[in-house]
Amino acid sequence: MKLVLFDIDGTILLTDGAGKRAIHRALEEVFGGTGPEDHRFDGKTDPQIVRELMRIVGHDDEHIDARMPLLLERYVTYLGEELHARPSGITVMPGIHELLDALRERSDVVLGLLTGNLAEGARAKLRAAGIDPEQFRVGAYGSDHELRGELPAVAQRRARDDLGFDIEGRDVVVIGDTPADLQCGRAIGARAIGVATGHFTVEELEEHEAAAVFADLSATMDVVRVIVS
Numbered sequence: 214m215k216l217v218l219f220d221i222d223g224t225i226l227l228t229d230g231a232g233k234r235a236i237h238r239a240l241e242e243v244f245g246g247t248g249p250e251d252h253r254f255d256g257k258t259d260p261q262i263v264r265e266l267m268r269i270v271g272h273d274d275e276h277i278d279a280r281m282p283l284l285l286e287r288y289v290t291y292l293g294e295e296l297h298a299r300p301s302g303i304t305v306m307p308g309i310h311e312l313l314d315a316l317r318e319r320s321d322v323v324l325g326l327l328t329g330n331l332a333e334g335a336r337a338k339l340r341a342a343g344i345d346p347e348q349f350r351v352g353a354y355g356s357d358h359e360l361r362g363e364l365p366a367v368a369q370r371r372a373r374d375d376l377g378f379d380i381e382g383r384d385v386v387v388i389g390d391t392p393a394d395l396q397c398g399r400a401i402g403a404r405a406i407g408v409a410t411g412h413f414t415v416e417e418l419e420e421h422e423a424a425a426v427f428a429d430l431s432a433t434m435d436v437v438r439v440i441v442s
């Protein structure tokens with residue numbers, strides 16, 4: 214049995230800045246400012262993004278931790294509003310529907326998510342893109358841990374506790390668009406597949422020991438072959 218863990222932003226879909234606008238609105242409201250406009254979000258968890266931005270503007274961790282729950286609550290509300298306001302801004306990446314269809318039909322694959330999004334934010338983005346979040350039977354989210362490197366073990370634990378599948382690290386496959394996605398599964402011995410539909414090129418992703426790197430995920434059978442190999 215293989216556990217396939219998909220990243221969301223830049224891998225399954227793009228929201229054309231809805232997530233960033235929502236974080237900025239919540240930061241403005243709860244901390245009184247957003248930090249630098251050009252700070253990179255990709256590959257990071259939502260709480261990590263908040264902490265990095267607020268450290269840059271001079272807040273200490275105690276102050277950040279005290280306001281984090283309210284910040285994340287406001288973020289989820291604003292994310293829903295932003296996704297609803299501009300549904301045309303949401304793009305599903307090439308080949309995603311076909312790949313998910315193909316994997317769902319297999320009895321040797323369990324579909325899951327491994328994303329820096331909060332669980333609620335992940336579901337909102339997927340629904341807005343017309344992708345049923347329920348097909349992902351296992352999830353590890355930014356709301357589970359601030360560090361992405363901790364999330365593969367969370368997913369493994371959930372597969373065991375919720376589904377009764379004991380899945381070895383080498384049978385976990387992480388699919389994502391950043392070096393952070395490709396590196397996060399190392400501790401449990403997971404394999405990774407890179408996809409250059411985010412900000413990183415095929416060449417940049419190839420430097421991180423992925424099992425394979427694709428320009429996009431439209432070659433369904435090639436991707437499936439790597440997953441089940």
Ligand SMILES: [Mg+2]
Nearest residue numbers: 220222223390
């Ligand atoms: Mg991503």
